[in-house]
Amino acid sequence: MFEDTDFRLRLTEVTHFMKSISEDSTVEKKLIDRVYWLTRLRWIAILGVVATILTVPRFFPVSLEMEPLCWVAVFLAIHNGLFSWLMRHLQGRQMYRAIKALANLQIFLDLTCLALLIHFSGGVENPFYFYFIFHIIIAGILLSRRETVILATYAAIIFSAIIFGEQRGFLHHYSLLGTFAVPLHESPAYVLGVFFVFVSTLYITAYLTTSISNRLHERERSLTKANELLAEKDRIKSEYVLRVSHDLKEDLAAIHTCVDPVQKGLTGSLNEEQMNLLSRARERSKQLIVYIDALLEITKLKLTEKMEMSSFSVADLIHEISESISSMAQHEKRAFEVQMDPGVPSMKGVRVYIQEALLNILKNSLKYTPEGGRIILRVQSDRSWLRIKVTDTGMGIPADDLPQIFTEFYRAKNAKTLLKKGTGLGLSIAKKIVEMHHGKIGIESQLGQGTCVSLEIPLAS
16 A cells, blocks of 8 residues: 555656756747847848948948958857757757757847947947847747846846947047037946936836746746646546446446347237337437547547557548448438549558548438439549548538537537437547548538538648
């Protein structure tokens, strides 16, 4: 007993550990995606810098130091190309360990390049110094609050070094000639005012961005956990339904076994009323078994996490289905036709599931198509997809029922009026099977004219 308890405790610890690894991997994957986004965004920024350098002097009365500005743009392009190359070649945990350092380094170099661009194009006279704010916002989205504050401090230091260095004469001032009558970089009051507004804006931006980002991350984590709990509850419910359905089916099968010999007169002769009651009991129990079989099937599909897929001939499957449905259609006085393109290739999937999905759809068409009606099974394919359409001339589905037609246990109003009995699970099972094969299913219908169910399934699921 104690050994069993210890084993369960260790199993719980391992489960929590695996969940934490999964959560960490998700966080790291998101960071990788965002750093990719930053790298792509930087190419746009580089184009903007080059366009500004080339066009501003033509349309505005300013003079720019072209050579140093062009060198900064070249350095930006080189380091962004290097980061892009590193991102493509780092793999697995190696990437996970390096990605945060890469993000910090990229923003650090971006701030340095921006500071150089500002210095060589007017310093405090250049209104583009507020572009530092964008980098702090990006840092707040990608990195922790501590890392964002460090980068904001670095931005404040290098910007302060430029404006105070130019004001005190330690750094050469590259003036935007013709822009200002009075050189603003020489005014201590103006420089101090810009410094105070700029630095306070940097830290306020860092605080607000990281606060919003942290709240969004917490909300996302709580939603993820809630979804996991709901999925676990749904799994437990499905397992319970599976067990109960299985037990019910066994009991109903036992009832059938008891009723059969009585109905056949092996236990003694029966009068007409007794035979009628037994026939009704047997028919009802048979309907219950059909319903439970469908319920068992949809529950098993829900609990299936991994399918063993193999390659099979689509043409052979369609011929097999055609034989089964043709005899049913002939018996019920409906016309059934198969239109299949020549050379339909094999596909990878679970053959028995695909067969069941098609049979469910075709049996629905047979059920709700009147005598003399027509059902067509159309099979086409291209290089990647198998496309199947089941078209009938049945009674159709009301427009307001179409959005819920694939919902479990749902039956259209006119279907319930025509046939009281039905599980409402046939199309649900078909939809689940198609989605498990990474395919799509759709339906079009016009009341009184017929229905068309379309399936698209990748040949290599």
